[in-house]
Amino acid sequence: MAVAESAGLGPVLAFALVGVCGVGAQWLAWRLRLPAIVIMLVAGLIAGPATGLLNPSRDFGDLLSPLIALAVAVILFEGGFSLDFHRLGDAKTGVRRLVFIGAPLGWFLSVLALVWGAGLSWESAAVFGGIMVVTGPTVIAPLLRTAKLARRPARLLQWEAIVNDPIGALAAVLAFEVVFTLRSNLPMGEAVGHLALGIGFAAAIGGVIGWGIARSFSRGWVPEFMKVPVLFATLLGTFAVTDHVLHESGLLAVTVMGLVIGNADLPSYEELRRFKEHATVLLVSGVFILLAANIEIDQLAALDWHALLFVILVVLVARPLTVLISLIGTALPRNERLLIAFTGPRGVVLVAVAGLFGQRLAEIGVADGLRIGPLAFVLVLVTVIVHGFTLAPLARKLGLANADKPGLLIVGGSRFTTALAETLNKAEVPVLITDPNHAHLIRPRANGLKTFYGDILGEAAEDKVELMAYSTLLAATDNDAYNTLVATDLAPELGRDKVWQVPRQKDDRERHALPTQLGGRRFGEGRTLENWEKLLSEGWRFRVTRITEEYTLTQWREKRPKAKPVMVVAKSGDLRFVIDPAEMKVEPGGRLISLLPPEAFEEETTQKAKAGEKPSGQPGPAARIP
Structure with a gap:
C-alpha cells in the first residue's frame, strides 16, 4: 500500500479502477435495489480518502480537469438531446409552470439557502444555485417506478427533471460567465459585451453544428454504422474548439447542439438515444467516482452545522415554496401539489457539474468555490436517501400510489x-x-x-x-x-x-x-x-x-x-x-x-x-x- 500511495497507480490503472468502481457500483445497486448514487459515493470514498488507493489529482495529474470537462460536456449534451419540444407541447400546465416559473424561482431560493444556510459567497451561490435547479432525471425515474405513483404526479416529476436538466446547466454556465466577466475587471459596458458575445457565440456554434448534423443524418450523407461515431466525434470537437476560442463557451455550445439534434425528428433517433444513454451511464459513474475519490478528508471535516442547515432549507423550504408558488392557479388537487413539493431528489449530474464549476471558480479566485463539491455530495446523498425511503409511503398516504402488485x-x-x-x-x-x-x-x-x-x-x-x-x-x-x-x-x-x-x-x-x-x-x-x-x-x-x-x-x-x-x-x-x-x-x-x-x-x-x-x-x- 505504501508503494501505491507514493508512486500512484498511474493513468491506465487509475482509469481502469474508476471504470470498475463506477459500473460495479451501479450493478451492485441494481442487485440490492438501492439508489446507485449511494453505492457510487461509498465506492468513491473507499477508493479515495479512506484507503488512498485512488487519488485522481495524483494519478491523472493535469489530465484530470480536461477529462471531467469532456465528460460533463457529454452529460450536458445528453440533457439537451432528451428535451423533445414536441412532447413538451403536449405536457400539462403543471409541467410548464414547474419549468418556466419553478426553475428561476428555485434558482433564486437556492441561492438564498446557500448564502444564509451554507455561508457561501454570492458568486459561488449564484453558480451552484443554478445547478441545483436540476432534480436528477437519472434518479427520479427509478424512484417513480418503485413508488408506483399515479400518472399525473409521476409525469410532472419526470418531465420537470428532464426539462430542467439542461436549464440548470445553462443557468450555471451563464452565472459562471457573469462571475468570470466581473472578475476580469473590465468596464461595465465591455463586460456586458463580452458576456453577450460569449453566449451568442456558443449558442450560434452549437445551433449551426446541430443543424448540420441533423441535416446530414436525415439526407443520408452519413451511413448508419457511422452516425454514432460521427455524432460523438463532432460533440467532442464542438466542445474543444468553442472552449478554446472563447473560454467556458463549450458547455453552452454542446447543450444547444443537443437541443437542436433532439428536436430534429431523425429516423435514427432510437439508436442515438440508446448510445447517449449508455455513454452517459459510463461517464456519470466515472465522474462521480473521480469527484468522490478526489474529496479530501479536510474538506469533509470542514462541513459543519451550516451544511445541515443548508440541506434543511433546500428540502423543507426552497423546494416546497418553489413548487407550491409555481402551481398556484392550476387545477392540480392539493395532495398532488404536496407530493411534488416534497419530492426533489438531486442526482449525479448535479455533482458532476458542481464539481467542475467549483474547481473553475477556485481557479479564478473565488475562495469558497471548492466548498461546492462537498456540499453537492451532501445534498445529493441526503435527498436520495430521504426521498428514496419516503416517496412510496407519502404517495400511499396521499392516495397517489398505484397497486403495489406488479x-x-x-x-x-x-x-x-x-x-x-x-x-x-x-x-x-x-x-x-x-x-x-x-x-x-x-x-x-x-x-x-x-x-x-x-x-x-x-x-x-x-x-x-x-x-x-x-x-x-x-x-x-x-x-x-x-x-x-x-x-x-x-x-x-x-x-x-x-x-x-x-x-x-x-x-x-x-x-x-x-x-x-x-x-x-x-x-x-x-x-x-x-x-x-x-x-x-x-x-x-x-x-x-x-x-x-x-x-x-x-x-x-x-x-x-x-x-x-x-x-x-x-x-x-x-x-x-x-x-x-x-x-x-x-x-x-x-x-x-x-x-x-x-x-x-x-x-x-x-x-x-x-x-x-x-x-x-x-x-x-x-x-x-x-
Missing part, C-alpha cells in the same frame, strides 16, 4: 388474452390489454377488462398508458412481426427478462429464425397464438392453483398430468411465464395459472360446487362472444 401489460386482444386477463384479475393481478385494432378489444371490453385502443409504441400511449404500473409485458397479437417489434422496442425499458412474446408461426424453422436480440422471451413449449386459441375453442379453461407447503407442485403435477402451465405468480407478486413445464418452479405461497382440459375442469367445477365454492377460471362472457 401488473401485466398485454399487447393484443383475443380470446386467449381475454381469458388470461380475466383469470389474472381474479388473482388480483393488474392487467391492461392494448391493441391498435379496435375490433380486437370488443371481447375484453365486454368482460369489463381495462383496455387501451392504440399503438403501444405511439406517442398517445406515452400520455395515456401508465407503464410504471406494469412490470411485465406479453406481446400476443395475431401479427408476429408486430409482436417482435413491440418486444424489441420495450425490452430496454422494462428489462428483457420481463418481456414475453407468443412464439411465432415459423419460430422452429432455421430459415425464419431471428437473432436472439430481437423479440421477447418465448413460452408455452412453442405454442403459437393459434394453438392457444384452439385449446380454448376445444373447451380448455384457465385455472388458478395456490401452491402451499401442504399442496406442493409435485402433488399438482400428479393430480393434473394433462394440464398446461401458462404462468406463475410468485409470492412476491413477480410474474413469469412457463417456458418448460419440466423445469418449472413454484415456491410455497405462489400461484400457478394453467389451462385444464374440459373433463378436468368439469370435475373440479363439480367438486367446488359440492363444497359450496366458486371455481376460479370459470368461463365468463368471453366464451359467449363469437
